[in-house]
Amino acid sequence: MTQYTIGYIVGSISSTSLNRKLAKALAALAPENVELHEIPIKDLPFYSPDHDADYPQVAREFKQAIADVDGVIIVTPEYSRSIPGVLKNALDWAARPYGQASLDGKPTAVIGTSGGPISTAAAQQHLKAILSHYNAPTLGQPEGYIQALPGLFGDNGEVTNEGTAAFLRAYLDAFVALVGRYVDVKDASVAA
Numbered sequence: 001m002t003q004y005t006i007g008y009i010v011g012s013i014s015s016t017s018l019n020r021k022l023a024k025a026l027a028a029l030a031p032e033n034v035e036l037h038e039i040p041i042k043d044l045p046f047y048s049p050d051h052d053a054d055y056p057q058v059a060r061e062f063k064q065a066i067a068d069v070d071g072v073i074i075v076t077p078e079y080s081r082s083i084p085g086v087l088k089n090a091l092d093w094a095a096r097p098y099g100q101a102s103l104d105g106k107p108t109a110v111i112g113t114s115g116g117p118i119s120t121a122a123a124q125q126h127l128k129a130i131l132s133h134y135n136a137p138t139l140g141q142p143e144g145y146i147q148a149l150p151g152l153f154g155d156n157g158e159v160t161n162e163g164t165a166a167f168l169r170a171y172l173d174a175f176v177a178l179v180g181r182y183v184d185v186k187d188a189s190v191a192a
């Protein structure tokens, strides 16, 4: 069975982030042939074009971490009906220098949790528009709007509701299928 490596970016730098708990749940539920790990963003400074000629080491490592994985899941809260500034800042680092966009052609998926009944739906629509601009193929279905009911996620990948766990497994299966289509095409073009 083909092995895949998937990175996840958490759009929150809160020490008690619910979205990081959701990301850890995804990592714990991943199929055997998939390894999930975090691509951290919290040490990235503010992006400025002044850095384009000589990216700082932390930003080089961030871009390399994206290059090293077969796909990226963005697990994000919603702030004021959009994505948090820390996530947008990370995406700006990924988008530059001009012509070296890290997410161009990279399979992506978005998911997120918040306490509200529509969860992070508005933020995810904004995020999908950004990913489309990067030419990143993005999972359409299922959509990952997870309402954070109290105690749903533990600190170490536990999910207390079996229905939610089953949904997250199906979500991962759908994303791995998308990743497989792109990785297989890339491998075939290398072999040709």
Ligand SMILES: Cc1cc2nc3c(=O)[nH]c(=O)nc-3n(C[C@H](O)[C@H](O)[C@H](O)COP(=O)(O)O)c2cc1C
Residues within 6 Å of the ligand: 012, 013, 014, 016, 017, 018, 019, 020, 077, 078, 079, 080, 081, 082, 113, 114, 115, 116, 119, 120
């Ligand atoms: C500045 C700010 C704006 C927020 N705006 C929204 C919002 O638009 N929609 C929503 O569902 N929750 C909103 N929330 C609540 C967050 O969803 C909640 O704090 C969530 O736990 C944040 O995710 P995290 O725990 O992973 O950091 C907001 C929180 C903050 C701090």
